[in-house]
Amino acid sequence: MTGKVFEKFRKQAVLLFISMMLCYWGHAQKDSTGRPDTNCVQKDVADLIRKALKKAPKNDAGKAGSIILVPIIGSNPATGFMIGVGGQYGFRLKGEKTNYSLISGSVQLTTKGQKLFLLKNTIFTINNKLIFTGDWRFQIYSQSTYGLGTNAPEEGGLNYHFNLLGQETTEDSLAQPLQFNFYRFYQSVSFQIKNSFYIGTGYYLDSYSKIVDEKLRLDSGNRLITSHYSYNKLYGYDTAKYTVSTLNFNIVSDTRDNLINAYKGHYFFFNWRTSLKLFGTNSNTSIFYTEWRSFHSLSKRNPRHLIGFWLMGDFSSKGELPYLILPATAYDQRSRSARGYTQGRFRGDKLIYGETEYRFPISACTGVLGGVMFVNATTASNPQGLKLFNSIQPGYGMGLRIMVDKKTRTNLAVDFAFGNKSSGFYLAASETF
Template sequence: MKRTAIALILVLSVCVVFAQTKEKKEKKDKSEKNLSIVPLPAIAYNPGNGWLLGVAPGASWFMGNPEKTSISSGLGTLIYTTKKQFLFTAKTNIFLDGDSWNLMGDWRYFITSQPTYGLGTGPQSGKPVGTGIEYADGLFSSPISDAQMMDFNYLRFHETVLKRMGDTRYFLGVGYHLDMHSKIEDNLLDLGAEEPVLTSHYTYQTISGLPTDKYTLSGISLNALLDSRDNAVNPYSGRYVFANIRINPKFLGSTKSSSLLWLEYRDYLHLDKDRPRHLIGFWTYGSFVTSGKVPYLDLPAVGWDQFGRSGRAYTQGRFRGEDLIYGEVEYRFPLQKTKETFGGVIFVNSTTASNRNADINLFKYLDYGYGAGLRVMINKKSRANLSIDYAFGKYGAQGFYFGINEVF
């Protein structure tokens, strides 16, 4: 963990110097452009990935008159790890001139490995399949008391197009969503042992009548959005309300027909009218399987939101289920009396997920995380921040997070 902290602090220093130099240069340039790019290097270490080396650039820009057009943003990663993992992402939130259209994109390609922990929140999340699985009447598989590591390739292509309704802040639109998992290797699965070792992935897929080696989720969505935030990358005021119903029929390529519902809400409460950066932010979302059977790795899971910001303290996918609700509160405050360069945050989050086959319902268990962080404003015009957070959670979970823009 010390190596991670040292590497990230060095990166933070380099990026701050670069950003300050770039900002000074832009001020001297009378033909200043609207585009702001931070070529954030990615250098870190954790047990799941080993050393991570690559780039994680962030960008913000205006597609029209800044007085009438919201700021657009994009985040990307191109990373290779010492455990032979390749991670590519490109995530965008684009507003066209006058906010006439809003385009949301989420593209990913992973050659990776990742632990899974079964379905639902609660005590069983601390010891995945800790008592084994009953695979026949009175016969239980060998217990698994550790994370269930899986190798797989993953392709995601999500693109949503929303049209603004008149002069309001309401948008309506449609989207296409493709998720493909292939070359799945369930490392702890051992069906040939004297006492079979059955993983959560294998059991869920088998009960659901789904394959275990590869599967596809392909569908279209209907979307409704209210976005009155004053700035999408670092909001001081406004609300964000988003609803998405996704239908995944077999004729579009899905392994099995299904549907999913996503509901999201964000709000910001001012604490000082003279310092808009001094506020409390609220974020909650729910993701639900509303029909059919969704493959295991495509089920609602913490950390799999568009920008992968939920669940600080936990690894991506730490909590998963047919239904999942997430909530977070963050206190944001400036660290200088008059300037806005440095700020801090204190946050707490909570996740609840279901396991319908094990009678674990939403809100039966809540798993929480909490922590604090530092913010460095690297572009006053766009309000782009470098963020560095440390978080703690249950079951010994903790994590160090480094990125650009606010979490929500």
């Protein structure tokens, strides 16, 4: 995408967002009392369709949950034409205090032979006594890397590049494309100690194989050494395949009123992983990961008017993990971090990510339409001496929310995001965090 086209696209997106904000504030001026409007009832897309067809409102009382499916269609140089489906199943097990659970996933196939299978689960048992959390992936895939640290690549400036649904749609001369097979199996169980406080354990496995470093050239006449090759050689890792297998210990505190779309509360997660050669890992190491999310109401009249905060930290010791298993953007459980950049754009031995999102209703009374505005920032270190916060990469954007299931509060999310010489379009079921 050229700079002129990018600027035109960005201006159109900003104008769209301004019109959304004017619509919201116009509605807000109608009632400045701060009191809930008892005449307004939350509706979803199905309610509007039934009303248009003059059918009676649906009765979903007693249903265990709801299923949302989203088609995935796109094209980019790395994958060719891409088609698939993504979706989620939101449900609640028996028990007055039981939270909603969520199973989400996607299947994608491309004309260049890539295959992506992803399945995520967060399940609360009866009265929240146990929480099961999982992230399962199998990908025959390709992805570009740019080196380590948020200042990479150091050789020069990037051209504008665009990504669709998190996948690259333009090429950059400084990108270092990789092809590989990737298998991930993360599964944990956390036990309730008191109220919203949990302690748990689990097993994590990341495995890369059949790695092809497309720009690597080792012949003396035309030599080109890539970041992936030089890093793995320096620390003694295979450049074609590697595995990290770990046991983990978790601490969880979760007071959110809804896992799928929280209006209030907080979520705290701390994870310590220890890898041992006994479990198939190349070396012994420890990895620390922590995450915080909180949601704060800005209106007594409408709980959808709120601000949310998201902070993550992912820390490993220098040289103790292979290149592709190092902390990276959009490798969180739901692959949602760092909107405005493609997955894996920033990578390092330590990474900190922060985001804040303002959420507001647009529909005058039904609550079917909503909007968001967000900013984020990423910092990553590298073994060459770059420290955390020496280089920070920002992102920002706006989005539309369409309520497709009021029972579980599931929105269809449509986002436009912009980063440093980068931009993206995102389509997903449920909120980013």
